[in-house]
Amino acid sequence: AQTVTQSQPEMSVQEAETVTLSCTYDTSExxxxxxxxxxxxxxxxxxxxxxxxxxxxxxxxxxxxxxxQKAAKSFSLKISDSQLGDTAMxxxxxxxxxxxxxxxxxxxxxxxxxxxxx
Amino acid sequence: DTGVSQDPRHKIxxxxxxxxxxxxPISEHNRLYWYRQTLGQGPEFLTYFxxxxxxxxxxxxxxxxxxxxxxxxxxxxxIQRTEQGDSAMYLCASSLASWDDQGDTGELFFxxxxxxxxx
Numbered sequence: 001a002q003t004v005t006q007s008q009p010e011m012s013v014q015e016a017e018t019v020t021l022s023c024t025y026d027t028s029e030x031x032x033x034x035x036x037x038x039x040x041x042x043x044x045x046x047x048x049x050x051x052x053x054x055x056x057x058x059x060x061x062x063x064x065x066x067x068x069q070k071a072a073k074s075f076s077l078k079i080s081d082s083q084l085g086d087t088a089m090x091x092x093x094x095x096x097x098x099x100x101x102x103x104x105x106x107x108x109x110x111x112x113x114x115x116x117x118x
Numbered sequence: 119d120t121g122v123s124q125d126p127r128h129k130i131x132x133x134x135x136x137x138x139x140x141x142x143p144i145s146e147h148n149r150l151y152w153y154r155q156t157l158g159q160g161p162e163f164l165t166y167f168x169x170x171x172x173x174x175x176x177x178x179x180x181x182x183x184x185x186x187x188x189x190x191x192x193x194x195x196x197i198q199r200t201e202q203g204d205s206a207m208y209l210c211a212s213s214l215a216s217w218d219d220q221g222d223t224g225e226l227f228f229x230x231x232x233x234x235x236x237x
Contacts, residue, residue, distance in 0.1 A: 033224040045228040091160050108160030
């Protein structure tokens, strides 16, 4: 079974600064996806960024980028030029891409509450 | 497209009562998932449907829980004889993929959730 661990329950950052959220995972599989989802207060969870394990290049989406270290099973999220709207709970998630009975379900970490201060 | 919608958004009930939640996925999505999220924790997988077939149930889903997706569109999650430990946010998500995962980007689209409080 896969596990996902986020060791930072809470983080804070000043507006326009950069912050990095940590995530580690444990799996015996070689083919999988990793995700960062954002859950703003009282709003639905939305996808921030996705990484396919077979791709060596780190994914980037505008101000969001990841540092994917496959051997270390580490997947951190860097938010540059933080904005007030980035305040949310952030979840790291794992999805097997091995087919079979995975059916696309996600395994989530415990989450990190990020607060961006003006 | 209005996204994934869930109803009711909030439900307060007394211990021992039955509750039912409804999820309407994005219309063309064939996969539907239920997750449970307790305060300050990440969502935990409960069950999954491909069209109308319920293909996987978590061990978290006791026999008091039942989920259906009768026509492969909306889904319901019923909790019978509720307990205080059932208090949580129940999240529904949907996606589109074939049986062999072709066309599946991996992204799940979530609703805003149904918050259950059992007194």
